[in-house]
Amino acid sequence: MKPPDLELFHPSKPGFRFRAGQVYRRKDLVEYFPSVDRDLGRFVQEGKLCKASQGLYYVPKKTPFGTAPPAEQALVAKFLEDDRFLLFNPSSYNSLGLGTTQLYNTTVVYNHKRHGKFKLAGMEFDFREKPSFPRPKQVNREFLLVDMLNNLDQLAEDHDQVLQRVQAKLPTFDAVRLQKAVKAYGSARTRRLMSAWEAAAHG
Structure with missing residues (x-):
């Protein structure tokens, strides 16, 4: 009831x-x-x-x-006074089939207003201010790959092994969507990586 x-x-x-x-x-x-x-x-x-x-x-x-406690979505929306944000857990990278298995307790919040770690209703949130990020329904494998490469330094796995797996698995990703994700959300380092891999594939 x-x-x-x-x-x-x-x-x-x-x-x-x-x-x-x-x-x-x-x-x-x-x-x-x-x-x-x-x-x-x-x-x-x-x-x-x-x-x-x-x-x-x-x-x-x-x-x-x-x-x-209330839903994370409602809590974060009221904290930011804005509904333009993306709740995200790095454990999502494990769905890419790249051998990553680490589980993370952190809830990351991509947003346009706040930066830093805050505790809300006893839950930890890592707010990261970003100029652009997709809406929740727009998150796909290609965005997750780009985001994982952006945050490679924060992963618990061996970075070199992850990069080797990514390069080997690139053909399994949608090339057009991946190119758009790199352009829209990729860091300078991620863009250089993708350009180098693309050049190697056509070399």
Whole structure:
């Protein structure tokens, strides 16, 4: 059964509700609660709200195993105040069939606003400000390959072995999509690598 919303009334805005799983900024609640800091402190003490970070709160979701934080997507969107970002885990590189097997606990957030590591609702996020990145539905094998090469220095695997496997497996990737991904998202080093491999293939 879906847990009921917490109804918190304000004389000028009756029926305002904190909804389970939703994330709120303090500044968004000032108009509803004149003594906002006192009220937020009380809601946190009562377990109606949880503090995700400075000035950021969420309504915990009830599960058979206790309370749960909101979805990462909702948390990051409210933290950035922007929906233009890409949530990403480097473990995704393992799907490329290049022999990488390392699992990573880091959630990377490509975005246009913030850079650095932040803890939100007890979860670690690595925010990386980038000029361009694909939408989630546009992420494909070719983007993952380019992104892996961009971040080669951060991989736990042997870098030389990874590069050898990539060069050998290049024919398994879509050439047109790969070229577009390199042009749109590739670092200078990745572009040089791809140019060298292309020259070697036609040499």
